[in-house]
Amino acid sequence: MASAPVIDITQETAVSSAKDIAWTGKVHSYRPKGDWRTRVDAGINFHDDAIAELDPVDFEVIRQKLWTINMAHGDTITRISGSPVLATLDFNMSILTEDAEVVLNAPYVQFLNAGAPLGIRYILEHYSKLPGIDDGDIYCCNDPWIAACHQMDVLFAAPIFVEGRLFGWVANAGHQYDLGGIVPGGWPQNSEDVHSDPVVLPPFKLVEKGVMRPDLEAMYLRQSRLPDMVALDLRAQIAGVVFARDQVMALCTRFGATTVKAAMRRMLDQAQQNFQRKLNAIPDGTWTETRYIDEPLPGIRHNQRTQLTVTKRGDRLAVSNAGTDAQTIGTNGIPFVTWAGSITGIVSVSMLFEQLFAYGGGERQIDYEPTPGLLTCVDHPAAVSGGILHSVPMMNAMQAILARMMACDPDTKEDLVAPCADYVLPVLVGFDDRGNFFGQAILDCFACGSGARSFGDGIDSGGPTFSPLSMILNVEQIEQWYPLMCLYRRSDRDSGGAGKWRGGNGLRVAITPYRAQSMSIVTNTGGQGATTQNGQGLFGGYPSPASHYLIRHDTDLNERMVARVLPQGAIDLTGDTVWLSGKSNGTSLGHGDVFEVRIGGGGGYGDPLERDPALVERDLADDAVSQDAAERIYGVIAGDAEATTARRKALRAERRAWSRQETDTAAATAATGELDRAVHEYVIARDVDGERILACAHCGERLAGYSGSYKAGALMHEGPVTQIPSAPDPARFIDDPMVLRRFACPGCLTQIATEIARAEDAVFPEMRLGLN
Template sequence: MTTVHTDDLDAYDDIVWDGVQHSYRPSPDWRDRVSSTLAIDTAADEDLDPVTFEVLRNRLWTLNLAHGDTLSRMSGSPIFQALDFNMSILTEDGEIVMGAPFIQYLNTGSPLMIRYLMERLSENPGIEEGDIFLASDPWIGASHQMDVCIAAPVFVDGKLFAWVSNAAQQYDLGGIVPGGWPQNAPDIFSDPIIFRPFKLVEQGVLRPDLEEMFRRQSRLPDMVALDLRAQLAGCRFAAQRLQETCEEFGASTVKAAMRSILDNAQAAFARKLERVPDCTLSDVLYFDELMPGDRTTHRVQFNVTKRGSRLIIDNVGTDPQVDGPIGFTYMNFAGIVLGVVGQTMLHEHTFSVGGAERQIDFRPRPGTLSCVDYPAAVSGSVLNVSSAYMRLHNVFSRLMACDPQLKEDLVVSGPDVPLTVIAGADEGGRVFGTALTEASGFGGGARSHSDGVDTSGASYIPLIRMPNIEASEQFYPMLVMYRRAAPDSGGAGRWRGGVGMEVAITPYHAAAIDIVTNAGGQGVSTNQAVGVFGGLPSPTARYEVLAGTDIRDRWTDGEMPRDVAELTRREAQTLRGKSNGTPLNADDVLLLVVCGGGGYGDPLDREPERIADDVAQGRVSVEAAAALYGVVLDGDAVDAGATGVRRTEVRAERATWRPAAEVFEGTAPYDVASATAEPAVSVHEYVVARDDGERRVLACATCNHVLSDYRDNYKRGLLVDQTGVDVLPRVDDPRAFLDEDMVLRRYCCPGCQTLMTIEIARASEPMLTEVVFR
């Protein structure tokens, strides 16, 4: 595979983002290539009273929600019932005025698609009232081929006034594996088919030849046709409602409201950034398995540089792309940034990420895992987008911790998605294939002031839901034995991550069922969510097939087991994060364990009474209470004396850890910061920036121990312990899946032994840089 890896940042602006090899990114002069025959409405009232503004802002918000309802009500797909979509209202030139509370990154490619349409297709075949366009090209605007993008221009008085768009997960669009998630695709030619942007509806009339071409790629053409019509209807509904709003209030007034929404979001984001010290934050994560059976790991890095009121985001440190479904395109790189920003720092601005985008410079290097070039396989790697989203979420959490007000809104990342796809036929011969949305039952990350929410679902899908068990059993030949909370599945911390759940499923009236696993990041081998400020990671997810059980004998006796441990079985097979076509036979049971969010702060800072309640509620085991939190229980009550002894032992053991500067020799050069005569400022849950004589330093907020100069990597001044990740509950040795050793590094203050941060890395990697202040 030919790739371009741009190591010279000075050459970055010379990259041609054409949508062919590299992804499409509109050049600064893209508007010059829009056809002069396309009349565009740019008129907006200069004065807009605040009451009218609020009425229109809420009108557009409810319009987007109703757009989502249209998809879920019209479609027969359980995927749409789980709200696996998102929609946007955009300006006439493609800025997202308002998103919706569904999958946050899914439709952030709509500006790319719309600008491509305006730049490349406005002359021929043209953009006219009643048109609707479709695209599933990941190098233009789709997250992957199954996330089909639909966009419709909105005309008022013969001029292009705005756009409406949605993107939704389609059932099956071909490829070598049913359901469209091939884990053994070396390149795009084994993936589901790509559709470049084309006009599917011309002036209100659906093109049957093009619809037939689209349906022809699917194993389930009727279901795809129904989902497609739901998406088309959603855009038509939104366009009509927006036109009606213009008739009621006047087009120039609505335009003024749209512009004010964007301007307000931009200004709010800029003000928040200005309250945070200039710095560069970095995070490293790893993607497992090029293809099923592969035992290698692959490095991805995000760098967020904050200067004044702007952000520069790059992926320097990320591995080059390789064959196999492991990377994602520029649309996803930019989309996860906008999604994270919309949730963390602009939640009060109704996901107006177009305003935030004005303050961000995206500088990913093409030909890397987080900005792959054509013809990389991308459909089966879409869960790595979710993994990257969560790690970037933690970067923004650390940024927000530098300001007391922003810190109140801080949320630690949730876990990766251990997606399970089932495909096969029922006993009547009817073919099916779908992603089990039980994988969305994970717990949320901890907050700076409270625990994460148990089994809350993905934070990047605020309105996520799982179908009722009865609905799943209606659609597919399977039986859900149980869903229940999984103890020790949330990350430990001063505030713990919410717990996830475990699900047991068995075939029922099925002719054949095969399982495809598709876990993101290292969600099966090493860890799920990562904590912040000493909060620990959540454990690994688990796919396990219990083969040859006595489940049917139990049914004959009128029993429904409440735990798979009650079943006898011939053997148990643990599946890898990527696998294709593992049979699930009539007497087999699939056990899926979905984990929780990361922890916040040192677990030893958690009140023992909270741990006693966690144990009583089944969220934390007695063993984990003692090992991770240093809390010893006597029945249901805290043994205060034993707990004091245990916590003293833990801190004493931490005091024996080695200085990080000795373990990881060498450091990047930095300029020593002079004293500023400013008061101490919190830049971390346990770190403050303060003057120390003539220099500015970073010091422990608990014991005042100086850790480093202000512009140095503060982790160099900590003590470090390096162990296997299997010291965490529910985590097995990763070497069952990987050839490379992965380690858990815990860093504590030398003065008071407060656990300040952790990292999970290859054992061969040096200490990772978390933040460097300017």
């Protein structure tokens, strides 16, 4: 392994111009051309017939039955799999049309099966003649430049044939624990390129006409440190697609294939039309979100920038990664399929949930405009397996953008949610007391705090927005499978972002080795989850603080246990303290040592000084917020209404001393004659003196022209990230100075925005209404 500090992260790959891009899956990711079906073998007979008139009762029965099939597909996997990873529902599945349009996605990890349409179209385009696509076949793929989010999220896809014609597909993608690579578990943070990652397998036919090929299964299992577990997971995922395929075929027998196909097409059309309706209710404009990613390799104390830009024009979205840093060696990159899945996944849970996640219809309205060779669309041979957690800050970026867009319409504003926590993922590896190798990912981040809403608090340990059904394992299960003891798993005070509505708090979890010959910790973290922030705040709400990994060596735990006194926190124990960075590849954990991971909370919503003092006092009583946060951020003096009023008045007055921004340079927009329109929790668009402007919704103060940045007319305070309650100092692990910026209306002094940025970076525009 190369010494991390000598890596030159300035060795960037060249970014191709648009005319040179060959989206073949070789260097750049696979993206099928518009005429891809012309390269499908003529021997494939597509079933694309549908009845013209569909009975509404038949439609609803078929629609609900397809949903039930998809959900039972997930149940089938968990019933057969013996993996603790799949037991947490770290998978997703879908039902697709004959040409791989997603009819139904399931409410598990949203982005995980985003590669199904790409992988199936790749199979149709490249393998429809040899080795062919037949009834009973199942293809497998974990190639990130074709269909997998990373190598461990393995795709299984089965065609559905009805009367000899290709009717549709079913597919799933699930995280298989170990498929090789230089670090157990499949998240190697020290990979300089893909050749140190787990094995990459382009699509291949693992099951042929209903029979698994033993030669290919042996090849597949040979890569793993835990072949028995992987063999069981392999069969679980195969069983899932077999079950779903057979159930769809039975549905066709019951109602007729042309009736079922008509229902599938209506589901897609309804989702498209519903998405169009929601988009048309939002003003045209461009929204951007910037997030940073720490440590290209362990020990490199710098971060890299990503930017997501969404332009809404009419009923269409154009999505770009322009402004993102070029890929380098290391593990900060994700492929196109993960980036695109981060977008569709958030659209599904935010705007298509009532359409049963039929995101194929919604995706018809999205134009992806990625530049390859950037960190959010990396080219081969970038290391991608260890970078999979960076999909979460990308989803959180889309969550923030979509929330800001949805705030422009009263109907969709009720559905918006602030981003949840970024993902922290410790992996334990070693040998138990019988000499057996073990590996366990602690997936407790599936109990992170959810983001606040426009009308209420986030849910403590509510889980990530992007995975509605994922869960954490019972402690007893983990202790039964692995040589460890869980000391506590408890709610974490101040881990949610402050706001008018508070982000949900996360957890603190601690374990110690128990009957282990050896144990070490591998840490993996998305974005800046271990240095700077977790969930981004919305409309003046605070971001949630960073998480942490902490080891206490040579503690007095045994003495406490003998005295029957369990520790309430790892920091309370005696012993030496080691803080682990977001990326590390093996720190020993010995007898009597304690490891604690802090799971983050969700972002806050709105100015904290607008929070009902009674809610703050309730939070104090529940130990959900600290007294410091109550007084310093919320301005609440418990039990003293007069002192609270005075404290809040003083905190607002402090904002008057914040600095003025430069005058907005956007060209003036003529008055439109429209009524006042909310475009933000605290910003309205209105006509004033012949001009369309952005003004404070509370006091009417002019902030910018209609096409300008509302932050330009705001007061701004720039300070350390540690102003966030319970936030650590990012300088522990990164050298790039990070700051928290807060923006307030100059008139009424309402806090209208927050952002975290490198000190050297300009203020983020966030929203520009109107189009050039």
